[in-house]
Amino acid sequence: MILLDGKKIANDLKVEIKRVVEQRVEDEKKIPHLAAVLIGNDGASLTYVGSKVRSCDQIGFKSTLIRLEENISEKILLQKIYELNQDDSLDGYIVQLPLPKHIDEEKILLAIDPNKDVDGFHPANFGKMALEMEAFIPATPFGIIELIDRYGIETSGKHCVVIGRSHIVGRPISILMSQKGKAGNATVTVAHSRTKNIKELTLNADIIISALGIPEFLRADMVKKGVVVIDVGITRVPDKGAPKGYVIKGDVAFDEVSKKASAITPVPGGVGPMTIAMLLKNTLLACQRKD
């Protein structure tokens, strides 16, 4: 069984990007600059954004953290977005989700300049990705593709079952895996909450990508021997014995499924670190596009 070590591959990627940045410094080219907009004080969001900013520091990117009050109005936030769009020093920026309930997420998303949308969430980028044009690919699916590719896992002609149809993981990864190109050409099935025969599907899958958010949903009796399993689930499960009062659980019952799998991602340390690495990669691409 191969452990798909996202932490290691993400570090490899960061080292590669760091070298590119060092070369850019030497060549007196622009240093990539990422900004992150964080609204309010949500614990998980603070952790994610903090991790993104630290990663920028590690590899020599400039980074800017913009913290806004939970009760900011939509109008003021939109104004902030327009400023970021105008700011030529910035190559890309992200608006950390989820947003407070009084703000229309779609409106904010559409206001982001697609050329700075390094999260790849803007429909202009999503459409280009789906139509096989040059685009920013959302970081999580981009990371999954990179992980599968770096471990040399064959995908062409394989049956891949994607569990979940979210805009940021299930839908884009299902498209990418069935396109021509890197980690592509798979026969892809998208399963979701209305799917009736999920076990029948997963039992026949060569590759399973689970992005459901139900801890330990995928059990050993649902997979065939030799399956490749990518676990995108990250759920905080309360645990009084744990130092933080919770433990992180994936969608996959790792202990039992790993015994049947030919390759599997751990949680944490699998897809999670890859997501940040690919955000950095997108920011580098945004910067390089302007050379």
Next chain:
Amino acid sequence: MILLDGKKIANDLKVEIKRVVEQRVEDEKKIPHLAAVLIGNDGASLTYVGSKVRSCDQIGFKSTLIRLEENISEKILLQKIYELNQDDSLDGYIVQLPLPKHIDEEKILLAIDPNKDVDGFHPANFGKMALEMEAFIPATPFGIIELIDRYGIETSGKHCVVIGRSHIVGRPISILMSQKGKAGNATVTVAHSRTKNIKELTLNADIIISALGIPEFLRADMVKKGVVVIDVGITRVPDKGAPKGYVIKGDVAFDEVSKKASAITPVPGGVGPMTIAMLLKNTLLACQRKD
């Protein structure tokens, strides 16, 4: 067995749209206006465009046919596109594909104003569709959804196999069928040229949508009893005995598959007429958006 009569439903739709136009005339609102750009003299393209223009006339739309020489330069074509974008009298326009080889299709597509892109081929529209925002949906998949919906065929939780991953049919219909909403919530598998076990997949499918372009590819021994079959294939097969020297064949061996199917589209008279009707529907929507 129910024959999914696209010709009839398309006519129903046209009658409905015609009534809306008549009401608009009465209300002194703008009359929908569609333009079609046709380059060169390709026989099939001439037929399609001619049919679109005639349909406009039937339902009271204004229409403009713009015919350009086969050897037109990309630059002049782009100039024409910008003129159409500027023309406020136009609600929508299409550029009939395929384009001559010396013209970059992607460049032309990206130049079309997404608000006038009634073919729904621009990535901004494609992305919005995939992300469940308001968008122009490409006419063929839009027509399939409408046809399935009007015949009251259950799709929720059903297993739908889409054969083909093209940008204009396979990919968008696979997304639409698995989304929430009209004719949605199906578990969708996308099969394509690299798929190995196609017969195994189609044998388990409740719904098969074939957009492959191989005449009579789908045979009776590949489907289960009660299957719903949507045939998007339109191939001209040479036939010396036929008045035009060819006959139109779908992807499905209709005579034998129809005996096992619970519902099936004929070719011609199935998806084809729906495509034109939905182009008109998109043009009406484009016009109404400006009210």
